[in-house]
Amino acid sequence: MSAPDRAVGVLLGAAVGDALGVPYEYGSRSLPGPGEPARMLGGGLGGYAPGQWSDDTEMACVLAEVAATGADLRTADALDRIADGFLRWFADGPADIGVQTRAVLSAVRPGPGAAARLRARAAELHERTGRTAGNGSLMRTGPVALAHLGDPDAIAAAARAVSALTHHDPQAGDACALWCLAIDHAVRTGQLDLRVGLGHVGPEWAELVDEAERCTPNRFGARNGWVVAALQCAWSAITRGGGFEEGLQAAVRAGGDTDTVAAIAGALLGAGHGGSAVPARWRRRLHGWPGLRARDLTRLGVLAVRRGELDPDGWPGAPTVRSYAGASERTVPHPDDPGVLLGGVGALRPGVADAVVSLCRLGADQAPLAGVAPEDHIEVWLIDGDDANLDLPAVIADAAAAVRELRAEGKTVLLHCVHAQTRTPVVAAAYGALVTGSARAAALRRVTAVLPSACPRPSIVRGWLGSAG
Ligand SMILES: [Mg+2]
Incomplete structure (x- = not known):
C-alpha cells in the first residue's frame, strides 16, 4: 500500500539525519544539552550551509542515481557506473571525506573497469594497513535495498559489492548487508527489525545486535568511526523508543561521528516511518551535491523501487502530470x-x-x-x-x-x-x-x-x- 512513501523515506531520512548531525561532527560544536534538540545549523568539519547534507548523502546520491535507472547493482556495468559516480564526486572536491575513501578514490582514474580498479586499491589498502572497517560504506548503503526490494539474496550481494569498492574489510560488507536487509523489511512491512538479516552475516552479529539494544547510544559514541560501533550506535538510538525524530535526535546525541550515525539511523527510520514522517521544516531546507533538494531525493527513491519506470501519469519524471x-x-x-x-x-x-x-x-x-x-x-x-x-x-x-x-x-x-x-x-x-x-x-x-x-x-x-x- 504505502511502500513508495517508505521507499522515499530511505534517502530523505538519511539526508535529514546527515544535515542534523553535521554541526556536531566530532565535537565541531557541543552536543545539544538535555531537552534541547539538535538543529540544522550547518558548519561541522566541511563548513556546510544550514540544511546541507555532507559526504554520507552525497555518496548515497551516486548509488540512488544508478538505482533509479532500474540497474541490477550486482552487475559489472552498474558497479562501474557507481565507481565513476564516486570518482566524479571526488573530482568535484567534496568539503569532507573519510580517510579511507579518500585513500582509495584519490588513486584511481574513471572509465571502463573503474569498479575493478577501486576494489583492487581498497584491497591493497587493507593489506597494507589491516584497518579498513571504517563506517564510510555503511553511511551510503541505503539505496542498495531499494534497487532490489524483496530479494534478500540480491540485497546482501549488492550491498557487499558496493561496499567493497572502497572498504575491503568483510565487517564493512556484513554491516551494509545487515542494514540493507533491515531497510528492505522496513519498506515492505513498516517494521524495524535488525535481526531479519542475521542469516546473511557472520554469527558474531547476533551478539552485537543484542549489545546495541542493551546499551545506550553514547556507549558507542567514542568509537563510532568503526563500522561495527556506528551500526550499533544507530540501532541503539532507534531502539530507545519514540518515532522518527526521537531516533535521529538520539543518534546525534551519542556524539562522535554524529552526521554519519544519524544518516545511517535515518535511512532505516525513514524506511519504517516513511518520507512523510520527515517534517516539512527540515525537508524544505535540505540540499546538497549534486545540486539536489528533497524533491529530487523523492524522485530518486520512487524511481529506484519502480526499477526506473514512470507511472501512467509520467510521474515522477515528466514535466507535468x-x-x-x-x-x-x-x-x-x-x-x-x-x-x-x-x-x-x-x-x-x-x-x-x-x-x-x-x-x-x-x-x-x-x-x-x-x-x-x-x-x-x-x-x-x-x-x-x-x-x-x-x-x-x-x-x-x-x-x-x-x-x-x-x-x-x-x-x-x-x-x-x-x-x-x-x-x-x-x-x-x-x-x-x-x-x-x-x-x-x-x-x-x-x-x-x-x-x-x-x-x-x-x-x-x-x-x-x-x-x-
Ligand atoms: Mg559526513
Missing part, C-alpha cells in the same frame, strides 16, 4: 487568513504567491514554481484515498505547520492540491484551527463555506477530526 489538464486556475482567500490562497493545481502560476504548499504530485517543471525560492515551495506526500496514508493526522498537522511557518516569515502562500476537493480544504481547516484556536469541525465549515470545489473525502475528514490534538 498528465491527468491534471483542465484544473481550475481560481483561488479564494483563506477565511481566517487572507494571506493564504486556496485552489487547485491550475492556480500554480508565476506571481500567484510568495510561497507554495503543494498537496499533490507535481511534474519536474512544476516545482519550484518560477519566482518562488526552492525552500519556499514545499511538497507534501498526502494521498486522497481511503487508508492511503501512513499517518494521516501527522501529515495534515505538518502541512498546516508549514503554512504557518511560511506566513510567520511574512510570505503569502498558495495552498493547493489537484482540484481543491479534499486535501486543500482539510489542510486549510487544520491551519485555521491552528491559528484561531477554534474547533476543527468549525474551522472546516468556515473553509467549505468559501471554497466551492470543497467536497472532502469522508475517510480523510474522519481520520483528521478523530485524531487527538
Whole structure:
C-alpha cells in the first residue's frame, strides 16, 4: 500500500539525519544539552550551509542515481557506473571525506573497469594497513535495498559489492548487508527489525545486535568511526523508543561521528516511518551535491523501487502530470487568513504567491514554481484515498505547520492540491484551527463555506477530526 512513501523515506531520512548531525561532527560544536534538540545549523568539519547534507548523502546520491535507472547493482556495468559516480564526486572536491575513501578514490582514474580498479586499491589498502572497517560504506548503503526490494539474496550481494569498492574489510560488507536487509523489511512491512538479516552475516552479529539494544547510544559514541560501533550506535538510538525524530535526535546525541550515525539511523527510520514522517521544516531546507533538494531525493527513491519506470501519469519524471489538464486556475482567500490562497493545481502560476504548499504530485517543471525560492515551495506526500496514508493526522498537522511557518516569515502562500476537493480544504481547516484556536469541525465549515470545489473525502475528514490534538 504505502511502500513508495517508505521507499522515499530511505534517502530523505538519511539526508535529514546527515544535515542534523553535521554541526556536531566530532565535537565541531557541543552536543545539544538535555531537552534541547539538535538543529540544522550547518558548519561541522566541511563548513556546510544550514540544511546541507555532507559526504554520507552525497555518496548515497551516486548509488540512488544508478538505482533509479532500474540497474541490477550486482552487475559489472552498474558497479562501474557507481565507481565513476564516486570518482566524479571526488573530482568535484567534496568539503569532507573519510580517510579511507579518500585513500582509495584519490588513486584511481574513471572509465571502463573503474569498479575493478577501486576494489583492487581498497584491497591493497587493507593489506597494507589491516584497518579498513571504517563506517564510510555503511553511511551510503541505503539505496542498495531499494534497487532490489524483496530479494534478500540480491540485497546482501549488492550491498557487499558496493561496499567493497572502497572498504575491503568483510565487517564493512556484513554491516551494509545487515542494514540493507533491515531497510528492505522496513519498506515492505513498516517494521524495524535488525535481526531479519542475521542469516546473511557472520554469527558474531547476533551478539552485537543484542549489545546495541542493551546499551545506550553514547556507549558507542567514542568509537563510532568503526563500522561495527556506528551500526550499533544507530540501532541503539532507534531502539530507545519514540518515532522518527526521537531516533535521529538520539543518534546525534551519542556524539562522535554524529552526521554519519544519524544518516545511517535515518535511512532505516525513514524506511519504517516513511518520507512523510520527515517534517516539512527540515525537508524544505535540505540540499546538497549534486545540486539536489528533497524533491529530487523523492524522485530518486520512487524511481529506484519502480526499477526506473514512470507511472501512467509520467510521474515522477515528466514535466507535468498528465491527468491534471483542465484544473481550475481560481483561488479564494483563506477565511481566517487572507494571506493564504486556496485552489487547485491550475492556480500554480508565476506571481500567484510568495510561497507554495503543494498537496499533490507535481511534474519536474512544476516545482519550484518560477519566482518562488526552492525552500519556499514545499511538497507534501498526502494521498486522497481511503487508508492511503501512513499517518494521516501527522501529515495534515505538518502541512498546516508549514503554512504557518511560511506566513510567520511574512510570505503569502498558495495552498493547493489537484482540484481543491479534499486535501486543500482539510489542510486549510487544520491551519485555521491552528491559528484561531477554534474547533476543527468549525474551522472546516468556515473553509467549505468559501471554497466551492470543497467536497472532502469522508475517510480523510474522519481520520483528521478523530485524531487527538
Ligand atoms: Mg559526513
